[in-house]
Amino acid sequence: MVRVIRATQQEIDSAVQALRDGELVAFPTETVYGLGANAADPAAVRRIFEAKGRPESHPVIVHLDSPRYLHRWVNDVPSAAQQLAERFWPGPLTLIMPKGANVHEIVTGGQDTIAIRVPSHPMAQQLLTAFGGGIAAPSANRYGRLSPTRPEHVRDELGDSVKVVLDGGECQIGIESTIVSCIGEVPRLLRPGAVTLTQLKTVLPDLTDAAASDAPRVPGDQRVHYAPLSPLAIVASDEIDSRAEALSAGGHRIAVLAQRLPMHTYRFVTWINAGRRPDAYAHDLYANLRTLDTAGCAQILVQDVPADERWAAIRDRLARAAAGSVDPASISGEYRILP
Ligand code: TXA
Numbered sequence: 553m554v555r556v557i558r559a560t561q562q563e564i565d566s567a568v569q570a571l572r573d574g575e576l577v578a579f580p581t582e583t584v585y586g587l588g589a590n591a592a593d594p595a596a597v598r599r600i601f602e603a604k605g606r607p608e609s610h611p612v613i614v615h616l617d618s619p620r621y622l623h624r625w626v627n628d629v630p631s632a633a634q635q636l637a638e639r640f641w642p643g644p645l646t647l648i649m650p651k652g653a654n655v656h657e658i659v660t661g662g663q664d665t666i667a668i669r670v671p672s673h674p675m676a677q678q679l680l681t682a683f684g685g686g687i688a689a690p691s692a693n694r695y696g697r698l699s700p701t702r703p704e705h706v707r708d709e710l711g712d713s714v715k716v717v718l719d720g721g722e723c724q725i726g727i728e729s730t731i732v733s734c735i736g737e738v739p740r741l742l743r744p745g746a747v748t749l750t751q752l753k754t755v756l757p758d759l760t761d762a763a764a765s766d767a768p769r770v771p772g773d774q775r776v777h778y779a780p781l782s783p784l785a786i787v788a789s790d791e792i793d794s795r796a797e798a799l800s801a802g803g804h805r806i807a808v809l810a811q812r813l814p815m816h817t818y819r820f821v822t823w824i825n826a827g828r829r830p831d832a833y834a835h836d837l838y839a840n841l842r843t844l845d846t847a848g849c850a851q852i853l854v855q856d857v858p859a860d861e862r863w864a865a866i867r868d869r870l871a872r873a874a875a876g877s878v879d880p881a882s883i884s885g886e887y888r889i890l891p
Pocket residue numbers: 581583584585586587610611612613646648660663665666667669689690691692727728729730731770771772773
């Protein structure tokens with residue numbers, strides 16, 4: 553594993569200059585790489601949407617180095633947000649709050665709320681502190697593609713539209729932040745991530761799991777988000793070998809993402825053993841899916857992951873990937889195991 557923790561002063565200076573010039577800067581966070589622009593510069597934020605090919609109605613997260621500038625972006629920090637921030641920031645948690653009066657609508661997708669995150673990655677912290685303001689940043693991928701967890705993913709996908717890519721090696725967590733809405737009476741979990749429901753409930757026992765329901769929670773949160781190039785299906789653990797074997801015997805090239813080694817060697821099967829530890833599995837998930845997706849296979853089979861909470865965020869991302877690869881009319885939005 554490659555972990556580069558800090559950038560040189562020269563790298564930070566050129567990234568800050570690019571942000572001030574209205575250019576885009578990709579930077580590592582502990583979750584995934586972000587595609588950043590000066591959040592106070594609407595023209596710069598608009599470039600993010602152009603570079604990603606993302607509709608402008610989808611709001612972006614504003615990143616801060618600490619809660620000290622919250623008042624610039626948020627109108628009346630809800631007490632639930634205050635408590636979660638004290639416990640989990642800096643870290644992989646994004647909070648939805650009422651937006652401040654001066655926040656431009658390109659940042660919020662025209663909504664009256666704003667998403668804020670204080671990342672813990674030292675390089676993100678260096679950049680945010682040197683810049684001294686908010687950096688609007690979605691994940692640094694083309695719209696509808698996998699989030700990048702390595703700098704080469706960003707360069708491959710976004711190329712010249714990004715002025716500076718800060719190289720922090722591999723992201724430690726590997727999947728996007730937990731999102732909690734602190735709007736309304738009861739705080740709601742909107743997107744599962746490394747901060748778990750149980751951890752959130754230790755601070756706010758009433759918090760509800762809106763991520764468990766099927767309704768779209770926010771713009772840009774449609775179930776079909778990542779659409780793999782090869783169809784992806786989730787397969788029960790005890791059937792993964794037989795499925796792979798049967799398909800490869802039929803002459804198909806098959807990719808498998810499993811939590812163990814195969815029982816036998818199969819001729820046309822690319823098999824990745826991602827292991828049984830949820831943190832290691834999450835760390836490699838997007839890089840593994842990228843590898844399998846570009847292996848030119850007729851089908852990607854993913855071994856069903858355990859139902860316990862430590863796998864909740866992984867299940868969520870796999871369900872989205874599976875949903876992206878079937879006929880949209882038949883999508884239930886559920887984590888479904890292939891019948
Ligand atoms: O880990 C992460 O969260 C990464 C890193 C770069 O911080 N960022 C990330 O951004 O995943 P993005 O844009 O790919 O996902 C942000 C999600 C989107 O689904 C968006 O709709 C939601 O946050 N969001 C942003 N602003 C919102 C708001 N005001 N209300 C509800 N949801 C919001």
